[in-house]
């Protein structure tokens with residue numbers, strides 16, 4: 001049997017599972033290097049601000065109509081190679097019944113931070129039945145997106161623990177680390193609990209049709225490699241393991257594992273069960289490929305600030321990243337962290353066009 005494309009569909013893929021994003025994630029040959037942007041939904045888009053007007057962030061995340069439309073906006077505008085679900089890493093906690101608000105200009109704020117062993121044990125579990133809105137949004141989205149893959153996501157146990165313990169955004173995460181050292185058993189129970197809810201949240205998205213998942217351990221870079229390996233990594237591995245046994249035939253999708261400032265952790269991060277390791281701008285991709293070792297694709301690593309620079313700088317940086325990314329078995333172009341709020345959306349569209357032009361096979 002030949003593998004000729006179906007007549008009338010010259011660039012035929014066989015759906016999102018054959019997309020360049022999935023192919024690059026698994027280290028397969030691609031038609032063009034895929035590109036998408038963390039925080040592409042929301043933030044810099046005027047059509048997002050218009051749609052969100054009058055609706056609180058966490059309410060928007062639980063409204064399937066809004067989630068679908070906001071997720072599609074950057075795909076339509078920029079022609080990116082993947083959609084990322086519009087949601088937030090704290091949503092599984094909110095749905096479980098924890099009192100959290102996302103304050104504009106601040107981020108997630110927790111009414112009763114976790115400060116004691118009793119607080120850990122009192123945390124409610126996430127019931128999968130409460131995620132009907134999520135399954136609805138994901139299945140609508142996958143129907144609308146056609147061959148474009150939808151990336152589902154969850155916050156990793158450590159990063160969620162920083163919000164629960166600090167009570168909101170923080171820089172040093174000192175209370176979190178102090179709790180980790182002072183209450184090692186409660187820490188284990190807390191992260192185990194968070195790994196179960198992250199796995200439930202991801203599984204719902206995969207079952208409803210997501211084509212890839214990303215685990216955001218945004219703040220893991222504040223840890224030493226030893227603390228990360230012994231007190232955090234096993235719980236991130238539990239999230240990916242909780243997605244089901246690949247060998248047992250559960251519906252499976254590529255797994256991206258991302259953190260900021262993780263240069264020293266790169267040799268460990270893939271170990272959680274990732275296919276793709278996210279890299280920020282601090283480590284060049286050829287060096288990152290060496291640190292993660294064979295068997296992983298890379299995602300990244302344009303500095304989001306470069307989107308605010310002149311076009312000459314932007315083009316030079318994109319070309320450098322395309323070249324350095326060739327050192328990995330597969331490369332998904334992205335930022336090293338999320339789109340900054342005052343980014344000109346035109347710069348994002350320009351990067352998509354340039355990447356496609358530079359990498360067309």
Ligand code: 1CP
Nearest residue numbers: 038039040041042057085086087088089107169216218338
């Ligand atoms: O009212 C608003 O518009 C609030 C701004 C906002 C938005 C648009 C927040 C609050 N979250 C989101 C959406 C969001 N959050 C997405 C959407 C999909 C996309 O386009 O990428 C995603 C993937 C997230 C994930 C998220 N939330 C992370 C991990 C990614 C990262 O940036 O590291 C983190 C750390 C959060 C917490 C959070 N939620 C919101 C803010 C402002 C923050 C960060 C606060 C802090 O600095 O600690």
